[in-house]
Amino acid sequence: MKNTPPRRADRFLEWFCAPHLLEEVQGDLYERFLRDVRDVGSQRASQRYWVNVLRFIRPFALKREPSEFVSSPILRPVMLRNYLKTSLRNLTKHKVSTLINLFGLTLGITACLVIYLITNYELSYDTFHPDSGRIYRLVGESQYGKSGEKHPVGFIPNAVPGAIRQEISGLETVAAFHNISSDVLIPTGQEKPKRFQSSRHDEIVVVDPQYFDIFKYEWLIGNPKNALNEPFKVVLSEQKARTYFGDIPLNSMVGKEIIYEDSVQVSVAGIVRAWKQPSDFVFTDFISFATIRASQLKKSIDLDQWNDIWSASQAFVKLPEGAAPAQFTSQFQRFGKLHFPKSMELKFTPALQPLADLHFNDDYDDNYSRKAHLPTLYGLMAIAAFILLIAAINFINLATAQSAQRAKETGIRKVMGSSRANLVFQFLSETATLTLVAVLISLLLVGPILSAFQSLTPEGLTINLFSWQTLGFLLFVTITTSLLAGFYPSWMLSSYVPALTLKGQTTSKGGEKGYLRKGLIVFQFTISLVFIIGTLMVSRQLNFMRNKDLGFRANAIVSIRPGRDEKGPVLAQKIRQLAGVERVTMEWFPPMGQAFMVTKLTYRGPKKAIDMDVSAKVGDENFIPLYQLKLLAGRNYLKSDSLREMVINETYAKALGFKKPADALNQLISFQDKTVPVVGVVADFHEQSFHEKIGPVFIANMPQARNIGVKLATKGKQLSDLTTTLARLEQAWKTVYPDRKFEYSFLDDSIAKLYEKEQKTGQLVNMATAIAILISCMGLFGLATFTAQQRTKEIGVRKVLGASVASIVTLLTKDFLKLVFVALLLASPLAWWAMSQWLKDFAYKVDLDWWVFALAGALAVVIAMLTVGFQSVKAALMNPVNSLRSE
Numbered sequence: 001m002k003n004t005p006p007r008r009a010d011r012f013l014e015w016f017c018a019p020h021l022l023e024e025v026q027g028d029l030y031e032r033f034l035r036d037v038r039d040v041g042s043q044r045a046s047q048r049y050w051v052n053v054l055r056f057i058r059p060f061a062l063k064r065e066p067s068e069f070v071s072s073p074i075l076r077p078v079m080l081r082n083y084l085k086t087s088l089r090n091l092t093k094h095k096v097s098t099l100i101n102l103f104g105l106t107l108g109i110t111a112c113l114v115i116y117l118i119t120n121y122e123l124s125y126d127t128f129h130p131d132s133g134r135i136y137r138l139v140g141e142s143q144y145g146k147s148g149e150k151h152p153v154g155f156i157p158n159a160v161p162g163a164i165r166q167e168i169s170g171l172e173t174v175a176a177f178h179n180i181s182s183d184v185l186i187p188t189g190q191e192k193p194k195r196f197q198s199s200r201h202d203e204i205v206v207v208d209p210q211y212f213d214i215f216k217y218e219w220l221i222g223n224p225k226n227a228l229n230e231p232f233k234v235v236l237s238e239q240k241a242r243t244y245f246g247d248i249p250l251n252s253m254v255g256k257e258i259i260y261e262d263s264v265q266v267s268v269a270g271i272v273r274a275w276k277q278p279s280d281f282v283f284t285d286f287i288s289f290a291t292i293r294a295s296q297l298k299k300s301i302d303l304d305q306w307n308d309i310w311s312a313s314q315a316f317v318k319l320p321e322g323a324a325p326a327q328f329t330s331q332f333q334r335f336g337k338l339h340f341p342k343s344m345e346l347k348f349t350p351a352l353q354p355l356a357d358l359h360f361n362d363d364y365d366d367n368y369s370r371k372a373h374l375p376t377l378y379g380l381m382a383i384a385a386f387i388l389l390i391a392a393i394n395f396i397n398l399a400t401a402q403s404a405q406r407a408k409e410t411g412i413r414k415v416m417g418s419s420r421a422n423l424v425f426q427f428l429s430e431t432a433t434l435t436l437v438a439v440l441i442s443l444l445l446v447g448p449i450l451s452a453f454q455s456l457t458p459e460g461l462t463i464n465l466f467s468w469q470t471l472g473f474l475l476f477v478t479i480t481t482s483l484l485a486g487f488y489p490s491w492m493l494s495s496y497v498p499a500l501t502l503k504g505q506t507t508s509k510g511g512e513k514g515y516l517r518k519g520l521i522v523f524q525f526t527i528s529l530v531f532i533i534g535t536l537m538v539s540r541q542l543n544f545m546r547n548k549d550l551g552f553r554a555n556a557i558v559s560i561r562p563g564r565d566e567k568g569p570v571l572a573q574k575i576r577q578l579a580g581v582e583r584v585t586m587e588w589f590p591p592m593g594q595a596f597m598v599t600k601l602t603y604r605g606p607k608k609a610i611d612m613d614v615s616a617k618v619g620d621e622n623f624i625p626l627y628q629l630k631l632l633a634g635r636n637y638l639k640s641d642s643l644r645e646m647v648i649n650e651t652y653a654k655a656l657g658f659k660k661p662a663d664a665l666n667q668l669i670s671f672q673d674k675t676v677p678v679v680g681v682v683a684d685f686h687e688q689s690f691h692e693k694i695g696p697v698f699i700a701n702m703p704q705a706r707n708i709g710v711k712l713a714t715k716g717k718q719l720s721d722l723t724t725t726l727a728r729l730e731q732a733w734k735t736v737y738p739d740r741k742f743e744y745s746f747l748d749d750s751i752a753k754l755y756e757k758e759q760k761t762g763q764l765v766n767m768a769t770a771i772a773i774l775i776s777c778m779g780l781f782g783l784a785t786f787t788a789q790q791r792t793k794e795i796g797v798r799k800v801l802g803a804s805v806a807s808i809v810t811l812l813t814k815d816f817l818k819l820v821f822v823a824l825l826l827a828s829p830l831a832w833w834a835m836s837q838w839l840k841d842f843a844y845k846v847d848l849d850w851w852v853f854a855l856a857g858a859l860a861v862v863i864a865m866l867t868v869g870f871q872s873v874k875a876a877l878m879n880p881v882n883s884l885r886s887e
Contacts, residue, residue, distance in 0.1 A: 105438035108391035154364030175210035185259035202368035222270020240284035280369035394779035399489030431486025529827035531769035551685025580725030587619035633661035634680030652696030
């Protein structure tokens, strides 16, 4: 440490002094200087060292300019520390603006970080698979009859995968699988096996052995080449194996027996480790494909079926390296014409869907994947960017508003030798320091925020704040925000001319009228107004969907799904006898919900036959009265044990060419080689979300109706009475299914799930609006504060000359209100376009009325008035003696 000062002194002298003067400083003066340096205590060595250097050098003639002295590489460590100290001093000196900027930047960066974690999680689904770019799902386009509509489908006829494997050349691998839903029985050697109830459709699959050639797993036990080659074999995930068999060694689980579908007994042939990365393939039980033909599974999975498609039937292919999907288009078209000729009712043409598209494309549905809405993710990214931009604008506005206060500081720095680059770096360091503090606060806030808003985040979202991706994102945000918020103020402040600033005059390219600052305020409120209008429109659409008449009654209706056995009617009869139950129906599905079925009906009219895809609502004779569907003509179908009569909706009657509902009565319609009469016509009702138009529907009784709908009595009842009735329903369930858990759902809750995406969108827009308005108002508050301070003497003079408080408040607020009106003019067309695009997805929607934009403008004016008015009133009430005392 003692050798450092002389070495630094020598370097300093060599750089700073003229060459011919070096000999003069090598004598006694130099030795005395070195002793002084060595005697300095360690506490302030660095500072005292440079004091001695400057004192020693003063007598000598220098050949260096002051700017060269400041930019010396010897002084850079000291300068960096000086920048930091100066930055902290300036930030603490201007507490109001610092807190406003810190608050805004923290909100903006936190919003960016939360949205980044959500979008990065959604966009990472199934991107980790080896050769994921070569993996495709077999999908297709289906059509029933010549006049039927063509529909994209994410599933295929059961016989297609095997035929494609044999007939389509150039595919590397083809693997089919089928989702099944089944309780699981584990034999324990006792009379009663252990039962694991499963209500999910995304865990148990019957798979081709080639599935493990396409999707790679880590095998803990077993061999992927032969584990599923034989019938009655199953491969389990490690977690599911532990669930079934406990903590015994994995080797001991091989050969253990498992029973599916109450009679399909298989043995464990392998155990794999589930993926930790986000994936739509959350399967845990992999039953060998050969088990289908060798067991009763062949009754529900007909591998030779060509004339129908089921959502449980799936297949994936892997293309060779360098192959493109377009190469197989012609082969798929020939395949469709060969196996689905004109004589067949079903027309199907295979196609390929990229694996990367599976998580986002709603056109191709299935039983296992959770769809994310890609436009919503892009919208979230835009919201995060706008919120951060609004926070940066606050920084720019407040920094330029303070420019007059820092002009003298800039002038003195320039006189002392600072270059413009040094000044820019100084002011940017202040922005970077504040941004870094905001990032650190955001890291503390993001965890609690995600926990508080779990309903808005995707299921399974994990937080890893210290992954290289997240840290890289935070570094990018820090640098971008620092440059975005700090570059212009630092460039403007560093442009001041010292001779003028030290005289109290400031000049800048922006002019004294502050056009840039006004423009940024307009931009802030334009974005805020777009959010306000979006909030109002989303709220209106949600209220419209919640309150619109659905065409049936959904209040206090409970849906129960017993399963595929024959005990459902027994349970229904027991429920009918319970007190508190108004009506019971056996059904497939309720009138409206996520589950529905479309089939083919044929009406042979006097001129021509009309084939049409029609939605099927299956229920017994209590279905129509339980849901209070309104009969427009005819009657309800009579009690029967098979399909003998049907009721159609008004839309189907019109599609068949009948002008009046009564004209459709007694007409004959063919369904699955059986002709039945129309005995009634009901008013249209919604069976899907408001995104879809009401289509043709028929209602009839069929023996396949195994689910139960229960209408609870509500007249004169309290909430406790409904709870008691639900307990009785559970008791009735236990008498019929003693080993199974009682599960039910209210119909109105199931309907609400149809609008889950819209509900989340509404909540996100509300939060974005609140954050944008809050940041904008904080910035406006800061500007109003500085404006009032700058015009303190003017206000004092006006009060002395008789100006009223109201006139002074008007003087200080009118300029801000003008900017809000300009922002409304700019925001209206933007919001109109954005909301028009959003409402396009709805078949039934509200109108974009003019009063929504007027209300948004009024809200913005009120918000601005409340924000600016406080400071304006405070300035107007100030005693003019205090403000004019210094003159």
